[in-house]
Amino acid sequence: xxxxxxxxxxxxxxxxxxxxxxxxxxxxxxxxxxxxxxxxxxxxxxxxxxxxxxxxxxxxxxxxxxxxxxxxxxxxxxxxxxxxxxxxxxxxxxxxxxxxxxxxxxxxxxxxxxxxxxxxxxxxxxxxxxxxxxxxxxxxxxxxxxxxxxxxxxxxxxxxxxxxxxxxxxxxxxxxxxxxxxxxxxxxxx
Amino acid sequence: xxxxxxxxxxxxxxxxxxxxxxxxxxxxxxxxxxxxxxxxxxxxxxxxxxxxxxxxxxxxxxxxxxxxxxxxxxxxxxxxxxxxxxxxxxxxxxxxxxxxxxxxxxxxxxxxxxxxxxxxxxxxxxxxxxxxxxxxxxxxxxxxxxxxxxxxxxxxxxxxxxxxxxxxxxxxxxxxxxxxxxxxxxxxxxxxxxxxxxxxxxxxxxxxxxxxxxxxxxxxxxxxxxxxxxxxxxxxxxxxxxxxxxxxxxxxxxxxxxxxxxxxxxxxxxxxxxxxxxxxxxxxxxxxxxxxxxxxxxxxxxxxxxxxxxxxxxxxxxxxxxxxxxxxxxxxxxxxxxxxxxxxxxxxxxxxxxxxxxxxxxxxxxxxxxxxxxxxxxxxxxxxxxxxxxxxxxxxxxxxxxxxxxxxxxxxxxxxxxxxxxxxxxx
Numbered sequence: 001x002x003x004x005x006x007x008x009x010x011x012x013x014x015x016x017x018x019x020x021x022x023x024x025x026x027x028x029x030x031x032x033x034x035x036x037x038x039x040x041x042x043x044x045x046x047x048x049x050x051x052x053x054x055x056x057x058x059x060x061x062x063x064x065x066x067x068x069x070x071x072x073x074x075x076x077x078x079x080x081x082x083x084x085x086x087x088x089x090x091x092x093x094x095x096x097x098x099x100x101x102x103x104x105x106x107x108x109x110x111x112x113x114x115x116x117x118x119x120x121x122x123x124x125x126x127x128x129x130x131x132x133x134x135x136x137x138x139x140x141x142x143x144x145x146x147x148x149x150x151x152x153x154x155x156x157x158x159x160x161x162x163x164x165x166x167x168x169x170x171x172x173x174x175x176x177x178x179x180x181x182x183x184x185x186x187x188x189x190x
Numbered sequence: 191x192x193x194x195x196x197x198x199x200x201x202x203x204x205x206x207x208x209x210x211x212x213x214x215x216x217x218x219x220x221x222x223x224x225x226x227x228x229x230x231x232x233x234x235x236x237x238x239x240x241x242x243x244x245x246x247x248x249x250x251x252x253x254x255x256x257x258x259x260x261x262x263x264x265x266x267x268x269x270x271x272x273x274x275x276x277x278x279x280x281x282x283x284x285x286x287x288x289x290x291x292x293x294x295x296x297x298x299x300x301x302x303x304x305x306x307x308x309x310x311x312x313x314x315x316x317x318x319x320x321x322x323x324x325x326x327x328x329x330x331x332x333x334x335x336x337x338x339x340x341x342x343x344x345x346x347x348x349x350x351x352x353x354x355x356x357x358x359x360x361x362x363x364x365x366x367x368x369x370x371x372x373x374x375x376x377x378x379x380x381x382x383x384x385x386x387x388x389x390x391x392x393x394x395x396x397x398x399x400x401x402x403x404x405x406x407x408x409x410x411x412x413x414x415x416x417x418x419x420x421x422x423x424x425x426x427x428x429x430x431x432x433x434x435x436x437x438x439x440x441x442x443x444x445x446x447x448x449x450x451x452x453x454x455x456x457x458x459x460x461x462x463x464x465x466x467x468x469x470x471x472x473x474x475x476x477x478x479x480x481x482x483x484x485x486x487x488x489x490x491x492x493x494x495x496x497x498x499x500x501x502x503x504x505x506x507x508x509x510x511x512x513x514x515x516x517x518x519x520x521x522x523x524x525x526x527x528x529x530x531x532x533x534x535x536x537x538x539x540x541x542x543x544x545x546x547x548x549x550x551x552x553x554x555x556x557x558x559x560x561x562x563x564x565x566x567x568x569x570x571x572x573x574x575x576x577x578x579x580x581x582x583x584x585x586x587x588x589x590x591x592x593x594x595x596x597x598x599x600x601x602x603x604x605x606x607x608x609x610x611x612x613x614x615x616x617x
Contacts, residue, residue: 057418058418058419059381059382059384059420060382060383060384060420060422061383061384062386062387062405062407119410121409121410126562127542128521128537128542129521129522129535129542129564129565130564130565130609131391131433131434131477131478131521132475132477132478132498132522134390134411134433134434134454134477135447135453135475135477138430138449138454139453142449142452145451155451159410159430160430160449160451160452161409161410161430161431161449162411162431163388163406164390167388170583172583
């Protein structure tokens, strides 16, 4: 299905009711219409060509550039450095003991590769609003950063960001929500 | 409450839409509860002959119909086709029970422009109520029709219109995210930005010509401002997150949220990316800023009290004061255009609903009944709140009147649409 076409249809239909909601609720008792507005009764307007009426909307398309290098320990599935996901309990930003080896491995790598930079991406499940979940995901990325800090990694090698609920998997139950409550370690250039 | 059902309401008006749709003519069914007890009967006489005239009168009629305040009369049975108030045989139109009628002309000019004139007449008093003239290019026909509909709406209801405006929203489709801008009637959707990484939090500048948004195209949230003409500026790309842009009422500044390696905090920044100033300093989450209409305050979400609630802080910084007290979870504040109330999202026993708080009395009314409602956005006249909801696992848009009387949800699903933002009236 053509999505633009669908949207057009959807939104057209939606707007039907949007504007309907501006209804007056009190019954009108007056037998005829009346002029309820104040001020001028005649307007003359000459919009400038290409004025902000949206007639000249332009699209910006983003390139999908993505580096894809293979054959390093960070990508080796047998190396713990390829493990990048740290999962959290509900409403928690505590890094659990089971992830200690993972965090230690990345700390060791960062300490021996001072040029390496990581972005710790925090995530939240989709319950709640997008921006608030972005802030919640940030808490988790900060928690992972602090765990790396304790092991000696300096802040300049770590950036903490959040994807909030944007990478959530479209869950409907708690077992699934738990997969969305995580922080991902991403090396610069990946 | 009355239930109106409109089946395939737009079939003729948006006929072109269906031509591209494989499953053609699926009935668009909308359930609307509430509405006006009495509708003003109005006749929209085509503005002369030809395609332009038919397009224009069609848009005006559709706008007024959708408002629920008007009954647009079928004019096919009337012999005369006046294009000026002096030509109206009022007896014919009062026989049709019209109380108001609009007539007009569209005259092509030598320079390729169109001169559109309209008059709104009171059929019973046989007088002119308002009129307008527009010198436009043919591409401005649609927006001009919306402006005329707004002029009629305003004259007969006393409320400012909302038809000549845009809405923005995010569509997720086939793994790509697009920022879309459409006319307020949903027509004419255009893609402003396309990316395989998420786009969130679109916000209209007060001039209606710029949208701030957050794009994850560089694997982290960065704030951009883009004009409708496609000019794009990076406003905030600091270490950590850059998110939740909110325009100041004068359109010169944005309230934003930055993290700098720690929790989310509020800042203000000029629209060109200069003049960064920190507004809140806490160890809690401070996010989702919205400006008061006078620009004095920034309202925001914070969990400094343990649970997320709405607070306000001077836009110059200072000590925040708590604003929301009912309920254990209130987020996403949005100031109403008249500055008298605050829309927000409340977690009501696990259901996320749109709520409206009167800022004078502090009273809160829950407006929507959805389970995962988000992103409230006021219509330019403040009478309607557009918001995102979930329908069958997908994002959809819905709306509720600010008095809570009228609720609407689209029954048909298929797209994944979120983050609606209703723009200002187009001048």
